[in-house]
Amino acid sequence: MFSKFFNLDIEKQNRIINAAMKEFAQKGYDRASTNEIVKEAGISKGLLFHYFQNKKQLFLFLYDYFMELLTNEIFKKIDLSESDFFLRIQQVSIVKMDLLKDYPELFKFVEIAYMESSSDVKEELDKRKKDFTNLNVNRIYEGIDVTKFKDGLDITKALKIITWTIEKLGEEALYKAKLSPHHEIDYDGVFKEYKEYIKMLKTCFYK
Amino acid sequence: MFSKFFNLDIEKQNRIINAAMKEFAQKGYDRASTNEIVKEAGISKGLLFHYFQNKKQLFLFLYDYFMELLTNEIFKKIDLSESDFFLRIQQVSIVKMDLLKDYPELFKFVEIAYMESSSDVKEELDKRKKDFTNLNVNRIYEGIDVTKFKDGLDITKALKIITWTIEKLGEEALYKAKLSPHHEIDYDGVFKEYKEYIKMLKTCFYK
DNA sequence: TTACAATTGACCACACCGGTCAAAAGGAAT
DNA sequence: ATTCCTTTTGACCGGTGTGGTCAATTGTAA
Numbered sequence: 001m002f003s004k005f006f007n008l009d010i011e012k013q014n015r016i017i018n019a020a021m022k023e024f025a026q027k028g029y030d031r032a033s034t035n036e037i038v039k040e041a042g043i044s045k046g047l048l049f050h051y052f053q054n055k056k057q058l059f060l061f062l063y064d065y066f067m068e069l070l071t072n073e074i075f076k077k078i079d080l081s082e083s084d085f086f087l088r089i090q091q092v093s094i095v096k097m098d099l100l101k102d103y104p105e106l107f108k109f110v111e112i113a114y115m116e117s118s119s120d121v122k123e124e125l126d127k128r129k130k131d132f133t134n135l136n137v138n139r140i141y142e143g144i145d146v147t148k149f150k151d152g153l154d155i156t157k158a159l160k161i162i163t164w165t166i167e168k169l170g171e172e173a174l175y176k177a178k179l180s181p182h183h184e185i186d187y188d189g190v191f192k193e194y195k196e197y198i199k200m201l202k203t204c205f206y207k
Numbered sequence: 208m209f210s211k212f213f214n215l216d217i218e219k220q221n222r223i224i225n226a227a228m229k230e231f232a233q234k235g236y237d238r239a240s241t242n243e244i245v246k247e248a249g250i251s252k253g254l255l256f257h258y259f260q261n262k263k264q265l266f267l268f269l270y271d272y273f274m275e276l277l278t279n280e281i282f283k284k285i286d287l288s289e290s291d292f293f294l295r296i297q298q299v300s301i302v303k304m305d306l307l308k309d310y311p312e313l314f315k316f317v318e319i320a321y322m323e324s325s326s327d328v329k330e331e332l333d334k335r336k337k338d339f340t341n342l343n344v345n346r347i348y349e350g351i352d353v354t355k356f357k358d359g360l361d362i363t364k365a366l367k368i369i370t371w372t373i374e375k376l377g378e379e380a381l382y383k384a385k386l387s388p389h390h391e392i393d394y395d396g397v398f399k400e401y402k403e404y405i406k407m408l409k410t411c412f413y414k
Numbered sequence: 415t416t417a418c419a420a421t422t423g424a425c426c427a428c429a430c431c432g433g434t435c436a437a438a439a440g441g442a443a444t
Numbered sequence: 445a446t447t448c449c450t451t452t453t454g455a456c457c458g459g460t461g462t463g464g465t466c467a468a469t470t471g472t473a474a
Contacts, residue, residue: 031238034432044453049433157407161372168371200364204411215420241463251422256464 002061005051016041016048018103021062025109029059029118059121063113063128066106071136073099083145085159086198092140093166093194097187150207158205165197209268212258223248223255225310228269232316236266236325266328270320270335273313278343280306290352292366293405299347300373300401304394357414365412372404 005013019041023032034055038045052058077095082088099106113125146155169190177185212220226247230239241262245252259265284305285298306313320332353362380397384390 033430035430045432046434046454047452050452055432154403154407157404160375161368161404161407164371164375165368168367168375196361197364197368200361200368240461242461252463253423253465254421257421262463 002051008051012043016043016051017062017065020058021066021103021109022105024059024062025105025112028112029121032059034058056120056124060124062109063125066103066109067128067132070099070106070110071132074136078140080139080143083143084148085144085162086202088140088144089162089166090194090198093170096170097185097190100185148206150205153205162201162205165201166194169194169197209258215258219250223250223258224269224272227265228273228310228316229312231266231269232312232319235319236328239266241265263327263331267331269316270332273310273316274335274339277306277313277317278339281343282346285347287346287350290350291355292351292369293409295347295351296369296373297405300377303377304392304397307392355413357412360412369408369412372408373401376401376404 005016008016016037020032020037022040023037027033032055034048035045038048041048048058052061074092074095077098078088078091082091096107114129141159144159149155149158173185173190177183180186212223215223223244227239227244229247230244234240239262241255242252245255248255255265259268281299281302284302285295289295289298303314321336348366351366356362356365376397380392384392387393
C-alpha cells in the first residue's frame, strides 16, 4: 500500500510525516491544508499525492503510524508487574514526556483524531478506535495493589484524583512552556513539583 | 457604538448574540462564518453588518458582553465572606452549572477567546485580558480559612488538587452528556458524585 | 402620500482548497 | 552520448466559501 513511500530515505519520510502530523494537529482534518504540508516538508504538491492517494489516506496512514508508535513506546518502557500505582503512573508520565520531547504535536494529533473527526474520516476512524482505546487505556490500571490504600477508601475515586492531578500538572507545564520565550518545558521543575504532589497524595490515600 | 443594536427588541438581540457566540465557540474566530451566524439567527447578512461594522467588532463585542455577564453572575451569587474553601468552591460550581444551562456554549467561547485568538483579534484581546484575568480568578481564593487544614500541609497544593478534581468532574459530566441521547447533563448524578469527592478530600486535607 | 428607518439577498472580488498532469530533472546502463 | 525509467516539479483546474456591499424592498408612523 505505502511501499513506495517507505522506499524513500528515512529523513524525507520523517519530514513528510512530521509536517503532516503537525498540520493536522494544529488545524484538525478539514482545515488542514495539503499546501501547507508540502511547504513545511519541502516537497512538491505532486509528490505528496504520488505517495498518498489523497488527503484522507494520508490522515489515516498517520493515525495508524502514530498509534502503533505510541503503544509500542509505552508498553516497551512500562513494567506492568509494578503493582504500586504511584510508580506505575510515574512510568507512564515519563514515557509521555519523552514522547512529547520527540514529537511535540503528537498528543494534539491524537486528541484531534479522537475528538473531532470530520465526516470524511469519522467512519474509518471509529473502526480503529474500537480495537484500541479501552484495551490499552485500562491496562494501565490492571494489577494494582489495592491493599496499600487506606481501608474503607473508595479506591476508584482515589485513583481518579491521582490521575487527574497528574494530568493537570502536565497541562499546566505545557501552558507555562507556551508562555516561555523558547517554548521549552522545564522538565526538572515539573518533576520536582510532581514528586511533591505525589508525596501529598500518598499521605492522603496510603495506609 | 452599539446603540442601534440595543434598540432592537431583546428577543432578536439574543438570537443574534447566541447564534454568533455559538458559531465562534464551535469554530474559533477564523473559521467562524458570518453566513452561518445570520442563518442561525434568522436574519439577513446585511442586517448583521448594519449593526456590527465587521466580524472583528462583532467578536470583540461578544467577548465584552459575556465577560461582563459572567463576572456579574458569579459575584452576584457568591458569598465572599464564606471562608470555608469547599463551600466557596461549591458556590462557584453551582453558578457555573447554572450558566452552562442557560448558555451551553459560553465556556467554550471563553476558552476559544482565551487560547487561540487569530492574529486579527489577538492584540485587542490581550489588552482586555490584562484587566480581567487574575483579578477575578484569584479573588475566589481570597479570605479562605486556612486554619481548618491539617498542620504542615502545603495549602496551595491542596487547593489546587481540590480545584482540579472538581474541574475534571465537570469535564467528565460534559463528556458524558455529549455521548448521551439528548446531550443533557445529569445534574443530580453529578452533584451526588461531587459530594462524594468533596467528602474524600475533606478527610484528606482537613484536620 | 410621503419620508425615513429597518431589512433583504443577490452579488462581488478574492483566497484557498484538493487534486491533476505534462514536462523537467536525475541517475544508471548501454 | 543516448536511451530508458523513475522521481519530482509546480502551474493549473474547477469548485467552495469567505467577509463585506448596496440598490432595492418592506414596514411604519405622520
